[in-house]
Amino acid sequence: MITPSPDQLVESNASVLAKFGYQPFGGEDEDWGGMWKLLQGDFTTQQRPRVLDFEDLTLSQQEAAKVYMRRRLIADRLFEECRKAQADLFKGIDTERVERYSIAREAYEDSVEDFGKAREKLDSMLPRIEN
């Protein structure tokens, strides 16, 4: 659920965006702690053999971890679009279908790059063992 800002200007920004289709997210929040358990292996380098549970991260680390996990969720959706376009090529290869696949694929690739950048950002915020 969205927590409204006490600052009315921020809220009015939301209403302008709403003119173009913005809707406040009304569903359940993700299970960030559960997802973090599956993904924290990305950070357990030699100089950081253990990573804290999501709940034990600082507020800013949690925010960076959520960005990293959201990037992954976006990549998952774009991966599905790419798979759909790939399956469509089995109906017959032609320029239109090849270009459709290319666009879906590039979007998926960009999302994986974004996931990687978010990982790097979070990585820079997590403590390491000093040599």
Next chain:
Amino acid sequence: MKWKTYDKGDVLPEDYKKALLNLMSFQGDSEYAGAQRVAENHRFAPRPEEAYRLSKKVMEEMGHAYYVWNLMQDLGVDVNIRLQELARNPTNPDPKKVNIINGFRKENWSPFFECWEDVALFSTVVTPAAVAFLGQYRECSYLPWARTNVRVHKEEHGHLAFGVWASKRCIEFGGEKTREFMQERIPKFMKMGLGFYGRPSAGQTKSQMFDIYYEYGIKVKKPEELQAEYMELLESRLGDIGFEVPQGVEADYDMRMGYEAAESGATIETA
């Protein structure tokens, strides 16, 4: 040296078309089969980002196949049967239907891969050979294929970056012991990389088909030139990671991208 060039819609001399389609089919079919092999290696991915980056690579290699097949279709080839064959028989496609380089046949590929470090090293050590080899097609005499390979070449460069990234990550997670483990495994991939271009363009063991391709401007660089390009790329990549370039490694020509019409088994029927 300048060659007569052809663009989309031009009438191609029959012998030229036959040679061109042979090389194009090797590229298209092998890109797809290569993507399938990379997909099989997905099981080795040790961490989330590695898994996502490899899945991206699979999709990209498949995309290269579609580009090339689409061009072959313009030349009257039914390419859908090639996709169907590879999808139905990924581990043993019929050599009468598709042209796969030896290295991308499952029985040849699989023994090279035992762990994620091998996956990282393949992209570091063998991919520079593909970058150099396929790079020559950007200047080939069939202009639609040349343009497509400009696109492919740019993306293959991304795969080089993947290899370096993945190798560095292996070391970041595994330390010096992993670096030594990987250093010992470089020669097996380097043999493949060195043999990628086929045998030298002169001498008793020279490729029978090379002169024909070269005369037509379909291949525009000699194996020796490509090998020099490969070594330059390889040395810079290995140095970037902190590996040494192994000395005295001999090329394995049996794993090469054959790309020779005489050895092509697949029939390429055109309308």
